[in-house]
Amino acid sequence: MKFTELKALHDLPFFELLKRARAVHEEHWEKPEVQLCTLMSIKTGGCSEDCSYCAQSARHDSGLEVERLLSKEVIMERARAARATGSTRFCMGAAWRGVRGGTQRFEQVLDIVRDVSSLGMEVCVTLGELGPDEAAALKKAGVTAYNHNVDTSPEHYPNIVTTHTYDDRLRTIRNVQDAGMSVCCGGILGLGETRDDRLRMLEVISEFNPQPESVPINSLMPMPGTPLEGSDPVDPFDLVRMIAIARIAVPKAKVRLSAGRTRLSDETQALCFFAGANSIFYGDKLLTAKNPAVEKDRALLARLDLETLAPDPAMTAPSACEERPLSPCCE
Numbered sequence: 001m002k003f004t005e006l007k008a009l010h011d012l013p014f015f016e017l018l019k020r021a022r023a024v025h026e027e028h029w030e031k032p033e034v035q036l037c038t039l040m041s042i043k044t045g046g047c048s049e050d051c052s053y054c055a056q057s058a059r060h061d062s063g064l065e066v067e068r069l070l071s072k073e074v075i076m077e078r079a080r081a082a083r084a085t086g087s088t089r090f091c092m093g094a095a096w097r098g099v100r101g102g103t104q105r106f107e108q109v110l111d112i113v114r115d116v117s118s119l120g121m122e123v124c125v126t127l128g129e130l131g132p133d134e135a136a137a138l139k140k141a142g143v144t145a146y147n148h149n150v151d152t153s154p155e156h157y158p159n160i161v162t163t164h165t166y167d168d169r170l171r172t173i174r175n176v177q178d179a180g181m182s183v184c185c186g187g188i189l190g191l192g193e194t195r196d197d198r199l200r201m202l203e204v205i206s207e208f209n210p211q212p213e214s215v216p217i218n219s220l221m222p223m224p225g226t227p228l229e230g231s232d233p234v235d236p237f238d239l240v241r242m243i244a245i246a247r248i249a250v251p252k253a254k255v256r257l258s259a260g261r262t263r264l265s266d267e268t269q270a271l272c273f274f275a276g277a278n279s280i281f282y283g284d285k286l287l288t289a290k291n292p293a294v295e296k297d298r299a300l301l302a303r304l305d306l307e308t309l310a311p312d313p314a315m316t317a318p319s320a321c322e323e324r325p326l327s328p329c330c331e
């Protein structure tokens with residue numbers, strides 16, 4: 001969807017926007033279901049990149065203890081526990097700029113993916129930059145979806161990250177699509193961006209061909225020691241607006257209400273679900289930051305009569321629209 005169309009949606013009166021988003025949601029998602037995803041940081045901290053929101057960058061003094069890649073046994077234990085609490089997607093994150101085929105750590109990741117994928121949940125990984133061969137190997141090992149966020153608009157990105165470019169991010173996303181994995185791609189609100197930056201980000205994401213399978217909308221968790229630690233919180237109604245616009249712009253995607261839920265009221269979360277959010281991170285911890293307790297989330301979903309979405313581990317990635325060129329395309 002183009003910027004001008006997104007802007008027109010944003011300019012609608014709040015309840016009119018909600019009404020339209022709800023109609024699109026009901027057309028594409030018949031049942032009142034929410035996907036529960038568990039996140040696990042399998043390699044924490046010490047990252048070479050300078051993303052100014054991230055506690056895991058070695059360039060910020062966040063006080064985070066740097067860990068090596070966790071063993072398969074520890075990861076499998078957590079994955080089984082996630083499944084036992086009702087999670088249907090297991091997402092593993094690593095604080096790396098990227099991965100390269102032939103290295104020991106990449107082989108270790110493939111081995112972990114093969115075992116986790118035997119548990120019947122959807123498997124998602126987020127390991128940074130990927131080339132075409134690495135993407136193909138991850139797909140073969142059993143990855144359902146690859147998370148790689150654009151985070152903000154192309155214009156604002158250089159104010160947030162200087163060690164890699166927006167085009168680097170787009171290239172990885174193209175490689176993921178070419179390998180036949182589903183793309184999970186979203187961003188963060190609260191990075192000092194303008195309203196237009198937010199809409200530009202949604203323009204980029206919704207113009208992907210094929211469109212992403214899921215779109216995480218994070219609100220900045222201001223992490224101590226990072227350049228953005230003193231950032232202002234996102235206005236809850238602006239968050240709801242962005243969820244609603246994402247729902248309209250990427251109708252078939254799971255729109256994931258991601259980081260930042262500890263700072264949202266139950267009522268704001270309910271509005272987000274009404275506006276089209278149908279996935280959350282579930283479990284007391286995100287990667288390094290806090291998330292609401294499992295019992296609290298269970299109670300909220302029950303109070304809102306929301307059910308949980310069944311896993312689809314054999315999911316085929318969304319197919320491209322043949323009338324438009326494949327995108328993103330960066331060369």
Ligand code: SAM
Binds near residue numbers: 126128188219
């Ligand atoms: N290193 C990989 C990468 O950058 O793609 C994977 C891990 S990285 C932590 C995954 C995503 O988490 C980032 O793209 C960003 O959107 C999100 N994230 C990181 N720190 C955050 C924070 N403090 N608040 C909200 N979202 C955050």
Ligand code: DTB
Binds near residue numbers: 216217259287
């Ligand atoms: C995404 O969009 N959000 C998740 C997941 N993808 C990897 C990560 C949120 C991280 C929040 C900050 C932290 O836990 O350090």
Ligand code: SF4
Binds near residue numbers: 047051095096
């Ligand atoms: Fe590293 Fe990813 Fe954090 Fe950036 S967001 S510092 S690439 S872990």
